[in-house]
Amino acid sequence: MRLVTFEASGERRIGILKGEAVIDLNHLYPSLPRDMAAFLSLDAFDVARRAEQSETGHFSIGEVTLKAPVPAPPKILAVALNYRDHAAEAGYDIPTIPIIFNKQRTSAHGPYEPVHRPPESEQLDYEGELAFVIGRRCRRVPRERAAEVIAGYTIVNDVSVRDWQLRTPTQMMGKSWDTHCPMGPALVTPDEVGDPHALSLETWVNGSLRQASNTSELIFDCFTLVEHISTAFTLEPGDVITTGTTKGVGLGFNPKIWLKAGDVVRIKVGDLGHIENEVIDEPHPMPVIG
Incomplete structure (x- = not known):
């Protein structure tokens, strides 16, 4: 699985890169944080894996701007x-x-x-x-x-x-x-x-x-x-x-x-x-x- 932080329509979100598509985890699960460090703290990988298996993508890679996977690392x-x-x-x-x-x-x-x-x-x-x-x-x-x-x-x-x-x-x-x-x-x-x-x-x-x-x-x-x-x-x-x-x-x-x-x-x-x-x-x- 390839987790990403991306921007779309002026909003920062987390998602999954699947081929040339991006699955928007925050769209599927609004309660998930939009910060990767916070997502990792929740250990929400099972949720993300279900999304990867069931979804084809919400954006093409050309429609989003990829940011650092962890934009503000603690260290x-x-x-x-x-x-x-x-x-x-x-x-x-x-x-x-x-x-x-x-x-x-x-x-x-x-x-x-x-x-x-x-x-x-x-x-x-x-x-x-x-x-x-x-x-x-x-x-x-x-x-x-x-x-x-x-x-x-x-x-x-x-x-x-x-x-x-x-x-x-x-x-x-x-x-x-x-x-x-x-x-x-x-x-x-x-x-x-x-x-x-x-x-x-x-x-x-x-x-x-x-x-x-x-x-x-x-x-x-x-x-x-x-x-x-x-x-x-x-x-x-x-x-x-x-x-x-x-x-x-x-x-x-x-x-x-x-x-x-x-x-x-x-x-x-x-x-x-x-x-x-x-x-x-x-x-x-x-x-x-x-």
């Missing part, structure tokens, strides 16, 4: 240097424990929406990644039970502003700019994904293949990450954990290749679909005080 957690070849191209030793950092939830962005290039830096980079979404509130989950708390998998571009990322140890300031976590197109449930550690991962920039790997190359796999992270703090429904990138980022080239306005980044992971985002100069780089 976005990410893993640095989780592929050996990327650690090598970045000039770091292979980590012996997961290196975890966070991206602010306001960076979450739609799978086909433009990514903003900020005026404060020219060092804008891409990172194609597999991500998973937590479906159950949990703490201290042993690796052998980690699959029980994963609601599904999706694709993320961990967009990075490299000079802001690397000038401090925490990385967060270079990883959390608005629009810098496009994800989607859907939250694909584990039964449809199969083995999450046997998925191809490819990133293109302007049609040129930059990254090509497989999630079998992860140093710390998804289940190990659940065990490690949940040791320290509670994971909640809707938390997004993105698992790291492979070699081929702009930082790894000599000379380095930064993204510029007009570039298009396309990321595909296994059969999860793809995301594709054009880079544009940030439209209104002015103070915003609400």
Whole structure:
């Protein structure tokens, strides 16, 4: 099953992507929340599966705008240097424990929406990644039970502003700019994904293949990450954990290749679909005080 958050007629809703059609769960079940994290908290998968089996769709894919599957995740957690070849191209030793950092939830962005290039830096980079979404509130989950708390998998571009990322140890300031976590197109449930550690991962920039790997190359796999992270703090429904990138980022080239306005980044992971985002100069780089 492929759960989506979408907009139609100016309203945000949750649904199921079924081929080229979208089943509107909020139309079928008005009491269901329109927020994916809240939906996951209800564990309403049985209701959604019945809809998938019985309905053909309320909209064509062209009639809706797909948003991030979880538009406002409680947390976005990410893993640095989780592929050996990327650690090598970045000039770091292979980590012996997961290196975890966070991206602010306001960076979450739609799978086909433009990514903003900020005026404060020219060092804008891409990172194609597999991500998973937590479906159950949990703490201290042993690796052998980690699959029980994963609601599904999706694709993320961990967009990075490299000079802001690397000038401090925490990385967060270079990883959390608005629009810098496009994800989607859907939250694909584990039964449809199969083995999450046997998925191809490819990133293109302007049609040129930059990254090509497989999630079998992860140093710390998804289940190990659940065990490690949940040791320290509670994971909640809707938390997004993105698992790291492979070699081929702009930082790894000599000379380095930064993204510029007009570039298009396309990321595909296994059969999860793809995301594709054009880079544009940030439209209104002015103070915003609400």
